[in-house]
Amino acid sequence: MIRPNSQHKRRPAGVVVEMAVISVVCLTFMFAIFEYGRVVMMQQIMENASRAGARVAVVTATSYVTPAVATSNVNAVVNGQLASLKLSKVNITLFQADDTGNNIGPWTSTSFGKNIVVQVDADCVNLFPTWGFLPNSSSTTPNAVHLTAVTMMRGEAN
Numbered sequence: 001m002i003r004p005n006s007q008h009k010r011r012p013a014g015v016v017v018e019m020a021v022i023s024v025v026c027l028t029f030m031f032a033i034f035e036y037g038r039v040v041m042m043q044q045i046m047e048n049a050s051r052a053g054a055r056v057a058v059v060t061a062t063s064y065v066t067p068a069v070a071t072s073n074v075n076a077v078v079n080g081q082l083a084s085l086k087l088s089k090v091n092i093t094l095f096q097a098d099d100t101g102n103n104i105g106p107w108t109s110t111s112f113g114k115n116i117v118v119q120v121d122a123d124c125v126n127l128f129p130t131w132g133f134l135p136n137s138s139s140t141t142p143n144a145v146h147l148t149a150v151t152m153m154r155g156e157a158n
Contacts, residue, residue, distance in 0.1 A: 046149035049081030067108035087122040
């Protein structure tokens with residue numbers, strides 16, 4: 001005959017407490033990994049959007065199209081690429097640049113072979129509370145990460 005052990009009766013409660021503590025830690029890390037992956041994905045999509053906008057900008061002949069229409073065409077392409085993302089405070093900047101990427105004037109006056117830069121800035125709001133695992137780099141949006149994508153190409157149209 002097997003005698004019931006008094007310690008054996010208390011063991012399931014210890015296992016439940018242990019499981020609760022470990023599962024909270026594991027879920028916290030899992031959500032942090034998901035959030036980090038989402039931020040990396042959004043950064044890549046923003047890079048692709050700035051690249052698409054730069055491609056439109058470098059092939060747009062501003063001698064045939066007004067600067068306002070040319071700028072709105074570039075903005076429409078970039079916003080179209082970013083339409084599916086939940087970003088806040090999206091800012092698209094276009095300018096003529098020197099070889100190091102410094103702003104030297106309006107992009108619509110860029111001559112053939114000179115650099116045009118499309119810069120996209122946005123705040124990526126976190127889905128999960130990250131409890132400090134991801135930096136809060138946005139000064140204006142709480143619980144958000146500020147992302148910047150910059151693409152520089154040489155003008156082909158003017």
